[in-house]
Structure formats: C-alpha cells, structure tokens
Amino acid sequence: MASVHKFALGSIAALALSAAAAPALAQQGLDEPFQKPFREALAGKTVAYVPVAMNFDLTEGWYAGLKKELEPYGVKFVIRDPNWNTNAGAQAVTSLISEKPAVMVIHNPDVQTYAKLLQRAENEGIYVIQINMGSAYRSSAFVGANWIEIGERQTEGVVKACQGKSNKIAIIQGALSAAASAYTLKGVENVLAKHPEIKVVSSQAADWDAAKAKAITQTVLKQNPDLCGIVGFWDGMDIGTAAAIKEAGLTGKVFLATSGGGERKGACELVKNGSFDLDMSYDVPTQAAQMAGTIKWLLSSGVKAGSVKGSEYTTLIPITRENADNQMTCWNLSDLKK
Amino acid sequence: MKRVRVSQQEIVFAVFAALFLTFSVFLNGFLSADNMLTLLQNVAVLGILGLAMAIVVIGRGIDLSLIAALAVPAGLVLQMVQNGHSLPASLLAAGLLAIAVGLVNGWLIAYAEVPPLFATLATGLFVAGLGQAALFQLDVVQWSDGMAGFERLGQGSILGIPTSIVMFAIACVVVFVLLRQTRWGAYIYAIGDNPFAARVTGIPSRPVIVLQYVLAALIGCFAGLVLAASVNSMPTRIFNSTLIYDVILVVVLGGIGLSGGRGGVVNVIIGTLLIGTMLNGMTILNVPYAGQNLIKGLVLLIAVITDTLLNPRNEETAQQGDI
Numbered sequence: 158m159a160s161v162h163k164f165a166l167g168s169i170a171a172l173a174l175s176a177a178a179a180p181a182l183a184q185q186g187l188d189e190p191f192q193k194p195f196r197e198a199l200a201g202k203t204v205a206y207v208p209v210a211m212n213f214d215l216t217e218g219w220y221a222g223l224k225k226e227l228e229p230y231g232v233k234f235v236i237r238d239p240n241w242n243t244n245a246g247a248q249a250v251t252s253l254i255s256e257k258p259a260v261m262v263i264h265n266p267d268v269q270t271y272a273k274l275l276q277r278a279e280n281e282g283i284y285v286i287q288i289n290m291g292s293a294y295r296s297s298a299f300v301g302a303n304w305i306e307i308g309e310r311q312t313e314g315v316v317k318a319c320q321g322k323s324n325k326i327a328i329i330q331g332a333l334s335a336a337a338s339a340y341t342l343k344g345v346e347n348v349l350a351k352h353p354e355i356k357v358v359s360s361q362a363a364d365w366d367a368a369k370a371k372a373i374t375q376t377v378l379k380q381n382p383d384l385c386g387i388v389g390f391w392d393g394m395d396i397g398t399a400a401a402i403k404e405a406g407l408t409g410k411v412f413l414a415t416s417g418g419g420e421r422k423g424a425c426e427l428v429k430n431g432s433f434d435l436d437m438s439y440d441v442p443t444q445a446a447q448m449a450g451t452i453k454w455l456l457s458s459g460v461k462a463g464s465v466k467g468s469e470y471t472t473l474i475p476i477t478r479e480n481a482d483n484q485m486t487c488w489n490l491s492d493l494k495k
Numbered sequence: 496m497k498r499v500r501v502s503q504q505e506i507v508f509a510v511f512a513a514l515f516l517t518f519s520v521f522l523n524g525f526l527s528a529d530n531m532l533t534l535l536q537n538v539a540v541l542g543i544l545g546l547a548m549a550i551v552v553i554g555r556g557i558d559l560s561l562i563a564a565l566a567v568p569a570g571l572v573l574q575m576v577q578n579g580h581s582l583p584a585s586l587l588a589a590g591l592l593a594i595a596v597g598l599v600n601g602w603l604i605a606y607a608e609v610p611p612l613f614a615t616l617a618t619g620l621f622v623a624g625l626g627q628a629a630l631f632q633l634d635v636v637q638w639s640d641g642m643a644g645f646e647r648l649g650q651g652s653i654l655g656i657p658t659s660i661v662m663f664a665i666a667c668v669v670v671f672v673l674l675r676q677t678r679w680g681a682y683i684y685a686i687g688d689n690p691f692a693a694r695v696t697g698i699p700s701r702p703v704i705v706l707q708y709v710l711a712a713l714i715g716c717f718a719g720l721v722l723a724a725s726v727n728s729m730p731t732r733i734f735n736s737t738l739i740y741d742v743i744l745v746v747v748l749g750g751i752g753l754s755g756g757r758g759g760v761v762n763v764i765i766g767t768l769l770i771g772t773m774l775n776g777m778t779i780l781n782v783p784y785a786g787q788n789l790i791k792g793l794v795l796l797i798a799v800i801t802d803t804l805l806n807p808r809n810e811e812t813a814q815q816g817d818i
Contacts, residue, residue, distance in 0.1 A: 210732075212627055212634040240627075241735050333784055362784040366736065367635070367726045372537040376778040379533045380524050393635055397726045404650055404657075422637050490633075 198457040200231035203258035207249050209266045209290075210241045213393060214420035214490055215441055216264065219288065221493040222445020223262065227452065243270050250274045253283075260284045260452050265292045267334040279463035284455045286448055289439070290336045295466050298451045302416070302439035303470040304337050308344020308388070310475065311414035314435045315386035316352050318412035322385035327377045328360040329370050329398050331390040338362070341390050341416070358384065367397030374401035384411050392417030392424055392436055399432035408432075419474060425487035428476050439471040442488050447471075501805045504750030504762055507798055511769040514794075518776040525779060532657055538771035539659035540722045544738075545745035545763040546670045547714035552746050553674070554707045555687040555755030556611040560600060560619030562739050564712040567626040568593045569719030570731040574631050576641040589716060596622055597712035601705030615708075623734040636729045649725030662721050666714060671760040673710070683707060687755030745770055748798060769794075 204227060208216035224234050237253065239246035243266045250271055253261055261283055265271050272294040275285045279296055289301035315326055328345060331338035342360075349355055359377045363370035370389070378384060378401060387402075389395035395415040402411050412434045417424050419438030427433050447469050455465075480486045519526040544561060551558045568589035575585035596618060603614040627634070638646070653661050674680040682703045685693040694700045723729040749766025751758030773794060777787045 210634070212631070214633060217633065241732065359778070359781050360783075361778065361781065364736075364784070366733070367728060367730045368540070368722060368733070371726050372774070373778055375533045375537060376530070376775055379527070379529045380779055396635070396728050400650070400725065400727045423635075 195453075195457045196230065198459070199227075199453065201233070202231075202260070202456060203233045203235060203256075204260045204262065204452060205253050205256075205258040206234065206236045206262045207239065207246060207253070208236075208264040209239065209246065211236070211238045214423050215289070215418040217490055218418060218420065218441035218488070218493055219262075219264075219445045219448065221490070222442050223449055223452075225493075226446065226449030230453075232452075239266075241266075243267070247271060247274065250278070254278050254281055257281065258283060259456060260286060262286045262288060262448060262452075263292075263296075264288050265290045265336060268293045268336045268339075276463075282462045284452075284462045286451055286455075288444070288448060292336070297455060297462060297465060297467070299468040300444055300448045300451060301469075301471060302337075302473070304340030305344040305347070306470075306473065307416045307437050307439075308341035308346075309348050310344075310437055310473065311341075311388050311416060311435065312345045312348035314414045314475075315388055315412055316348060316355055318434070319355065319385040323381075323383040324355050325358050325381050325384050326355055326386045326388065327358055327374070327381075327384060329373060329387060329389045329395065330360065330362040331365050331394065333362050335365075338390055345388055363394055363397070365391060365394050367394050367400075369397070370394045371397035371401045374398045375404070378402070378405045378407065378411070382407070386412040386414070389413060389415035391415065392427065392433065395433065396427070399427065403432070419476065419487050421487040421489050424476055425481045428478060428481040434477070436476040438474040438476050438487070440474055440488070442493060444471055502750060503748075503752075503798070504758070504765060506801050506805070507748050507750060507769055508765050510794060510798055511765065511772060514769070514772050514776065518772065518779075522776060522779055525776065530775070530779075532660065534771045534775040535660045535663070536657040537774060538767050539657075539663040540718050540725070541738075541741055541745060541770065542663045542763060542767035543666045543714060543718040543721065544742045545749070545767055546666050546760065547711040547718070548742050548746045549749075549751055549758065549760070549763050550670065550674070550683065550714075551611075551707050551711045552751050552753060553687045553755060553758060554683045554704060555690060556604060556704070556707060557743075557753070558600065558615045558708060558711045559612065559739060560596060560615040560622060561711060561715045561742060562734050562736075563619040563622040563626075564593055564596050564715030565719035565722065566729065566731040566734050567622050567630065567719075568596075568716040569723045570626055570631055570636045570729040572720065573636040573638065573642065573723060573729050577637065577639040579641075582641060582645060589720075590713070593712040593716035594709055597709030598705065600708035600712070604708065605701040605704035619734070623731075626731055626734075631731055634730065634732045636723075636731060638723075638727045646724045646727060649721045649723070650727075659721055659725055662717075666717065667760050667764065670714070674759055679703060679706060684756055687757075689756070741770065744795065748795065 227234055237249035239249055246266060247270055251274060254277060261278055263271060263285060265287060272292040275292060275294045275296050278285050285296035286298045286300060287296055291299050330342060358381050361373050363373055387398060389398050392415045399413055402408055402413060408431050414435040415433050416437040418441040424436045424438055428436050476486055524530055547561055548558060571592060572585040572589045575588060576582055600615055600618050603609045604611050647658060649659050651658050682698050685698055686700055686703055690700060745763060745766035748769060749762035751762045773791060
C-alpha cells in the first residue's frame with residue numbers, strides 16, 4: 158500500500174515539476190537541431206556559374222536570383238562568362254573541374270559539347286545543375302523549361318488562331334544545334350501531326366539573331382501574304398520577326414507565338430504593344446529560386462555527387478494581352494538586381 | 496588569237512544573272528516587284544557596310560573593326576535615350592565615338608605602321624568589349640519611347656521604296672562622289688595602287704589613310720543606325736557573328752581586289768546583289784540553314800575558280816596587298 162502512495166506522490170511531483178518547467182522552456186527557446194549543420198554545409202562553399210553568355214535577360218536574371226539566395230549564407234558565387242563562345246565555355250568547365258567548386262550551375266550551348274565534362278565533374282564530387290538547356294548527360298538536377306511543352310503550346314495557339322483562315326504557318330527556329338531549338342521543334346511537330354490541314358510554308362533557323370529573323374519573315378510574308386501564324390523560338394530574336402510583320406501591315410492578322418524568360422521590357426511590353434500575340438514565359442526569377450533551393454538541398458544533404466538525378470521543369474506562364482498588364486506576370490531585371 | 500580577258504566583276508555579274516534568271520523562271524513569286532524590294536531590303540545594311548569596307552580595301556587596307564563600329568555607337572544611341580538623354584545628344588555621342596574609332600585605327604596604321612589586319616582586329620575587340628563592359632546593360636538594347644520617329648530610318652518606305660534601300664542608295668551616291676569626284680578619292684586610289692609612288696609624288700599618304708578609316712567607321716555607324724531602326728532594337732552581339740566575312744565577301748566577290756587600287760561602288764552593288772539573290776532564293780525554296788551555307792560556299796568557289804582560270808596569276812599580278 159505504501160508503494161502505491163509513493164508512486165502517486167511521485168507522479169504528482171513529476172507533473173507539478175513539468176508544469177513548472179514548461180513555461181520556463183518556452184522562455185529559453187528550443188534549439189532547432191538542423192539549422193546549424195545547414196549553415197555549416199553552405200558557409201565557405203563555392204558555387205560556379207557558367208552561362209552561354211552574360212548580358213541578356215535570362216542569364217542576368219538567374220545570376221541575380223542565385224546571388225540573392227546564396228550569398229547571405231556565406232556561399233562564394235563565381236562566374237565564368239564564355240560570351241557565346243562554346244570553346245571558351247568548355248575551357249571554363251575544364252578549369253573549374255580542377256578548381257573543385259562544390260556546385261557548378263551550367264547553361265549548355267548544345268547537347269554534346271559539355272556532356273563528357275559534366276560527367277567528369279560529378280565523378281570528381283562536384284554537383285552539377287544544368288539550367289534551361291540541358292546536355293545529353295543527366296546530372297544531379299535539371300532546372301528549366303520543358304521545350305517540348307513550349308513548342309506544343311505555342312503551336313496550339315497558332316493553330317487555333319488559324320482556324321477559318323489560310324492555315325499557312327511559318328516556323329522561325331533558333332540555332333540548330335541548341336537543345337532548346339531542337340526540342341521546341343519536336344513539340345511543334347507533335348501538334349502539327351494532329352493537324353494535317355496546317356501547311357508549313359517555311360521552317361528556317363535564324364540563329365537567335367533578330368536581323369536574320371526579320372529578313373526571313375519579310376521574304377516569307379511577301380510570298381505568303383495570307384499567312385495566319387508564326388511559331389518563333391525566342392522573344393529576343395522574334396523582335397525582328399515582329400518588326401517584319403508590322404512593316405508588312407499585318408499586325409493582328411499574323412498570329413506570332415514565341416517564348417522567353419518573361420522580363421517586362423522583353424516580354425509583357427511587347428505583348429501589350431501587339432508585337433507578340435503569345436509569349437510562353439518560363440519565369441526566370443522562379444527558375445533562379447528553384448536552382449538555389451536545389452543547391453541548398455544538395456549541399457545540406459551530403460548525398461554523393463551523381464548519386465541522385467532529378468528534374469524541375471518550369472511551370473509556364475502564357476503571356477497574352479489579357480494578363481500582360483498584371484504586375485505578377487512579368488519581372489523587372491533592374492528590380493531583381495537590387 | 497587574242498586571249499579573252501574577263502574580269503572577276505564580269506564573272507560575278509554573270510553568275511548573278513544566271514542565278515537571277517533561273518530563279519525568275521523556276522521560282523514562283525521571285526520576280527514580283529514586291530519580292531525584288533524585299534531582296535534589296537534584306538541586304539541593304541550589308542551593302543552599306545560593303546561600301547565602308549570598299550573605301551578601305553581600295554586604299555590597300557582592311558577594317559575588321561567595322562562590325563564593332565556598327566554595333567557599339569548605334570547601341571550607345573539606344574542606351575542613352577533609354578537612360579533619359581535626348582536623341583540629338585545621343586546621336587552626337589555616337590558620331591564622336593565612331594570618329595574616335597576611325598582615328599585610332601588610322602593613327603595605328605598610318606603613323607605607328609601597325610598592319611591593318613592586327614590594328615583593326617584589336618580596336619574592334621576593344622570597342623566591342625567597351626560596349627559590353629561599360630556602355631550597355633544588356634546585349635540587346637531595346638527601343639524606347641524617346642526614339643519615336645527615328646525608326647523611319649529603317650522602316651516604312653519613301654515613294655514606295657523601303658527606306659533601308661533608299662539609305663543604301665544615298666550611301667552609294669555619297670561614296671561614289673567621294674571616290675570619283677574628289678581629290679581625296681583620287682588619293683585613296685593612288686595609295687592603294689602604289690603607296691610608295693604615291694608618297695613620292697607628294698600625296699599626303701598618312702592623313703589620307705586616317706581619313707579612310709574615319710569614313711569607314713562613320714559609314715559603319717550609319718549602317719548600325721539603319722539596322723537598329725529596322726529591327727526596333729540593337730542586337731549588339733552581332734559583333735560575334737560572321738557578318739564581317741559576309742562584308743569582305745561582298746567586296747571581294749564584287750571584284751575589288753584585296754591588293755588595292757581597283758574597283759568602286761558598282762562592284763559593291765554587284766557583290767551585294769549576288770548575295771541578296773542567293774539568300775532570297777534559298778529562303779523562298781525553304782533551304783535549311785546548313786544547305787544555305789553549302790550553296791553559298793559552292794557559288795563562291797565557282798566564282799573564284801573561274802577567275803583564276805580566266806586571269807592566271809603571274810609574278811606581277813600576284814603581289815598581294817599589305818594586309
């Protein structure tokens with residue numbers, strides 16, 4: 158009987174103690190056990206960024222977004238700018254492999270050139286994140302647009318606009334060797350296969366060059382003034398395509414679908430003034446945030462480079478005249494850089 | 496029997512005529528007036544650049560910085576207006592920049608006696624780098640509201656003729672008058688023909704060489720403004736493209752020998768027409784990119800081989816210019 162009493166007394170005492178301790182604990186705070194290793198995993202690490210070139214909305218946007226997310230954690234962010242030179246890019250990647258950064262963020266000019274190098278980098282223990290334009294090698298992560306989807310949705314837009322019209326369309330491709338161009342073309346073909354009534358009168362590469370795009374479009378429009386739509390492959394280049402349509406007095410008659418990073422001046426403004434009818438945006442700031450998230454996760458997880466492989470395809474924002482005015486649709490490079 | 500001598504200019508003209516006839520007969524829509532205008536419009540900027548290069552090549556030089564002179568001053572105009580400066584002030588700044596490029600080129604070549612190939616290669620890289628590093632926020636400089644009205648330099652038409660063709664025509668007339676009607680033009684030919692003889696006869700060789708490069712840079716700047724107005728933006732990355740080879744092609748194909756002292760505006764027009772006809776025909780035929788390069792190369796080879804067969808080199812004619 159005594160032991161029962163003792164137990165009851167002890168329980169009451171324990172309860173009373175814990176009741177007293179609980180507020181005390183809340184006042185002192187509780188140590189979150191995972192944040193310190195997270196900070197330690199990031200501090201002092203080097204992240205290297207190799208775009209195809211700096212100085213245009215996409216690569217500047219990714220750069221600003223990554224910098225904003227990583228530098229507060231003590232990550233050293235370095236950049237190698239090959240300035241559209243694939244050779245210089247391959248050399249940059251090669252020299253980075255020997256410098257051993259923790260992570261490399263790579264924007265491929267084509268599917269082959271860097272593929273072997275990226276594999277070597279992961280074998281050396283460097284995480285490789287490929288952005289927007291992937292290579293033939295699948296690395297820790299791909300963050301970027303799903304080009305096939307872009308091609309499909311652009312073409313669907315054009316096909317719809319062509320209903321009841323001539324059904325003649327033109328395709329202005331980018332650079333033939335770039336993954337973005339080849340995959341978008343595949344998407345275009347997927348939709349065209351379902352619409353045998355659509356006739357492609359011209360399908361040519363303008364090499365991401367606005368002047369070349371303009372020249373091709375001018376000639377095509379003179380040959381086919383009843384053209385009902387054009388699938389363009391990048392808004393930076395399709396400024397030229399749009400200028401040719403405008404000059405021919407066909408704005409509003411020829412539906413121009415394109416794609417890009419969604420920067421205000423390069424996308425929303427041009428949709429608003431009627432240059433583009435549809436601009437599929439892959440929203441660069443969100444992409445940058447996803448890259449940064451992946452980098453944080455990889456560094457803090459400690460998984461072996463090359464042992465995990467995943468993809469994060471961008472949710473596309475179709476920019477049309479309906480939403481081009483909306484503040485959330487586009488982003489400003491100048492704001493992102495602040 | 497007298498040997499038939501046919502100049503390269505005539506050969507290229509024949510190739511052009513043959514291509515033109517073939518396309519006219521077999522290609523639906525090629526010979527329409529509209530398409531002819533488009534053809535010219537597409538090569539107008541190339542033609543203007545060809546004129547700039549022609550002046551330098553006639554004077555026995557070469558200017559590889561021409562594309563930088565096209566991209567950077569024109570880009571500067573768009574960027575300055577975007578930043579809130581007035582259009583006239585921006586144009587003035589661009590003009591001064593172009594003149595500076597020409598002066599540096601000319602000084603390096605005429606006074607420091609650096610071979611033109613190296614001097615202009617270096618200044619071109621420097622100016623393009625300067626643009627990217629210090630002048631432009633982005634590679635493609637966008638059109639802004641302050642430029643309103645200026646797009647007429649490259650868009651629209653005057654009396655039914657697209658403006659860029661009119662600009663090419665104006666540039667042709669100016670360069671023609673300069674080369675054929677002025678004393679300085681005659682000096683350029685004399686220096687190109689024989690720089691030592693020119694100097695001995697009292698021609699101010701060095702100032703004339705400087706003038707050549709200043710003119711080239713200014714014409715390049717003008718071509719840049721026409722291009723920017725035409726595509727409503729200035730893709731300054733054009734410096735990294737193969738455009739400079741196309742320009743040299745226009746000049747050499749048209750029959751202006753790299754050894755200097757020969758040719759003129761007509762040669763540039765013929766060279767430009769040939770390139771324009773090829774590009775236009777192939778676009779209508781929907782020839783893919785790789786195929787276009789193949790055909791371009793083939794036509795060039797035919798022109799060059801024919802020239803070699805008809806005008807065999809001997810010791811005297813083989814003397815190359817000092818490039």
